[in-house]
Amino acid sequence: MNEVQVVVAHTERATLRVGDVFLKVDSDRRRTDVEVEAMALAPVPTPEIRWYQPPALAIAAVRGQALGRLGKPSTASPAAWAAAGAAIRALHEAPLPPWPGPNRDETAAELDTECELLVARGLLPADLVARNREIAEVALGPWEPVFAHGDLQISHVFTEDDEVTGIIDWSEAGRGNALHDLATLTLGHEDRLDDLLAGYGTDVDVDVIRAWWSLRSLCASRWLIEHGFDPSAPGCEFDVLRARM
Known part of the structure; x- marks a missing residue:
């Protein structure tokens, strides 16, 4: 008999796993609507939707293993990272989705x-925040919007035999910044950026990716703490910020 596994649960959303099915329940239907439409439009492997009855979405598990986890070294091969880069490039070169994404003013x-x-x-020292705020400013320059995943954490990309088998969790997808996606995927795994760019292409500004590491860590840390996560764990957001000093 399959057991119910709580994958993640907080006041905004919860994800349960039963066998090979994930059940996602979201307090904001707009996010789930975006997830369903984005998976239909994205030119990359995505989970199979079993059924959708708001506020619940049931999707099938994807084959393979996640590229890694934040706070732990990635054991995925360089070829798997390159395959992820190629898939992300295909997403970014796809036609823009019809709904908007965050703009510079909102992000700033x-x-x-x-x-x-x-x-x-008192969550972080003022000098640490100030230094990373200065670095993050570089990410706030003008950008051309692309079809962006919007929350491309390392645990959201699955590979098997050095091929991408699925990219999950599309609720933040929209017209976004390509380098934000690349930075989110390599957050805490800066040593794998070259592997990723081997598949994505090197026509990117690495300084902007580094700026997004600071920006994302600054913007996410308080939310993580308030929802039961620990950005101070080794290799996570606070360490990312300290590494910029």
Whole structure:
């Protein structure tokens, strides 16, 4: 008999696994609607949708293993990382989805707010926040929107035999920044960036990717703490920020 496994659960959403099926329940139907439409449009392997009855979405598990986990070294081969890079390039070169994504002004405002709160609440030293805020500024330059995943964490890309078998969790997809996707995937795994770019292509500004490492870590840390996650764990967001000092 299959057991119910709680994959993730917090006040915004929960994901359960029963056998080879994942059941996702989201408090905001818009996110689930985006996930369903993005998977239909994306020119890369995505999970099979078993059924969708808001607020619940049932999807099939994908074959293979995740590229890795934040806070732990990735054991995936360089070829697997290159395959992920090629798949992401195909996504970024696809026609734009019909719905918008975050813009520069919204991202800048979020960054300012999160930096203030991180210092005001004593979550991080002011000098650490200030240095990373300075680095993050580079990511706020103009960009051409692409079909972006929007939350391309390392645990969201699955490979088998050095081929991508599935990319999961599309609720943040939209018209976004290509380098944000690349930075999110390599967050805490900066040593694998060259492997990723071997498949994606090297016509990218690595300094902007580094800036996104700071920006994402600054913007995500407070949310993670408030929802039961630990950005201070070894190799996670706080270590990413400290590495910039």
